[in-house]
Amino acid sequence: xxxxxxxxxxxxxxxxxxxxxxxxxxxxxxxxxxxxxxxxxxxxxxxxxxxxxxxxxxxxxxxxxxxxxxxxxxxxxxxxxxxxxxxxxxxxxxxxxxxxxxxxxxxxxxxxxxxxxxxxxxxxxxxxxxxxxxxxxxxxxxxxxxxxxxxxxxxxxxxxxxxxxxxxxxxxxxxxxxxxxxxxxxxxxxxxxxxxxxxxxxxxxxxxxxxxxxxxxxxxxxxxxxxxxxxxxxxxxxxxxxxxxxxxxxxxxxxxxxxxxxxxxxxxxxxxxxxxxxxxxxxxxxxxxxxxxxxxxxxxxxxxxxxxxxxxxxxxxxx
Numbered sequence: 001x002x003x004x005x006x007x008x009x010x011x012x013x014x015x016x017x018x019x020x021x022x023x024x025x026x027x028x029x030x031x032x033x034x035x036x037x038x039x040x041x042x043x044x045x046x047x048x049x050x051x052x053x054x055x056x057x058x059x060x061x062x063x064x065x066x067x068x069x070x071x072x073x074x075x076x077x078x079x080x081x082x083x084x085x086x087x088x089x090x091x092x093x094x095x096x097x098x099x100x101x102x103x104x105x106x107x108x109x110x111x112x113x114x115x116x117x118x119x120x121x122x123x124x125x126x127x128x129x130x131x132x133x134x135x136x137x138x139x140x141x142x143x144x145x146x147x148x149x150x151x152x153x154x155x156x157x158x159x160x161x162x163x164x165x166x167x168x169x170x171x172x173x174x175x176x177x178x179x180x181x182x183x184x185x186x187x188x189x190x191x192x193x194x195x196x197x198x199x200x201x202x203x204x205x206x207x208x209x210x211x212x213x214x215x216x217x218x219x220x221x222x223x224x225x226x227x228x229x230x231x232x233x234x235x236x237x238x239x240x241x242x243x244x245x246x247x248x249x250x251x252x253x254x255x256x257x258x259x260x261x262x263x264x265x266x267x268x269x270x271x272x273x274x275x276x277x278x279x280x281x282x283x284x285x286x287x288x289x290x291x292x293x294x295x296x297x298x299x300x301x302x303x304x305x306x307x308x309x310x311x312x313x314x315x316x317x318x319x
Contacts, residue, residue: 003259005295011241011260013277018245018279023193030056030223032081032228032281032309038199039067039075048202049077055209060085065094065162073188074199082228084307092192093142095159098166099185102152106177106291110206111146111154119144124168127166127227139164142152157189193234200224229281236263238295238302245276246315254285254302256294266291271306276315285307 019028039048045063053061062083073096078086124139143159158166167183174181189196193221208220240248244258260277267290274282287294289305294302 003264005264006261007259013242018276018278018280021227024227026221029225029227030079033079033225034082034231035077036194036199037075037077037222038201039072041070041072044069052077071186074191081309091162094191095189096166097187098156098168100154101182101184103180105151114173115144124164126165232273232281235273237275238262239275241319245282246317248282248305249310249312250304253304256297256300256302262291262294264291281309
């Protein structure tokens with residue numbers, strides 16, 4: 001199990017600068033934050049993102065992980081600088097509950113064999129209706145579990161690598177069973193560490209926005225609109241001093257004197273989250289050396305920002 005190396009145990013933060021993530025205002029969260037939506041059946045992921053964007057009068061608002069119009073479940077909606085983290089969201093494992101309809105009654109033993117064949121590393125070619133270019137690729141199916149079965153229909157839970165097409169799995173089941181298999185219903189139970197219990201409905205977001213805009217009551221919206229840092233919880237991180245935050249926000253390299261702590265298992269070339277002492281997400285940095293070497297240095301460049309998440313006017317320039 002990895003830990004942290006403390007490089008400056010006397011470093012302090014000025015409470016007059018920046019904001020602890022859980023104390024961020026609605027305006028600050030709109031600049032970099034996210035909703036966790038339980039998407040309903042009917043609209044596309046793009047449509048629901050556009051509806052929320054328009055309600056908030058934002059220039060842009062994106063989503064993390066497309067769901068087909070008929071599919072429901074966990075859909076992160078990203079605001080402001082949080083949109084730069086879409087790649088991280090898309091790479092999370094996902095879990096789905098799927099309903100498959102068979103043309104003919106399926107034998108229990110044959111079904112079990114097919115589900116076993118479709119577990120592990122499998123070919124998963126995007127369906128023709130997908131916006132993704134059709135090409136041969138593989139995805140890992142961590143778990144394919146039968147939950148319920150009737151004569152011509154099954155309900156299954158699928159825990160899989162990001163980017164897996166469940167509709168393609170239905171097609172492949174049909175090929176292996178020599179009959180047509182249709183995906184009738186699909187619900188995303190979780191995306192990474194976020195599940196349905198963390199989500200809200202679209203009408204709840206609409207109500208919360210109305211209360212904030214029309215009645216100046218923002219409590220409901222604050223509960224639904226999360227700071228970016230919650231999205232990044234659990235990632236290894238480099239903590240830096242207040243004096244280093246502004247420089248990094250302007251795109252300057254990360255220097256050894258600005259460090260407070262580092263993960264003890266960094267490797268050269270790794271892309272690592274950098275936070276302030278308060279826990280604010282500052283940027284991602286691609287480090288140019290490892291933890292052992294960093295801990296022996298007194299000065300020098302450690303890495304350069306690959307994605308800046310903090311505005312450059314939050315902490316004052318000190319150079």
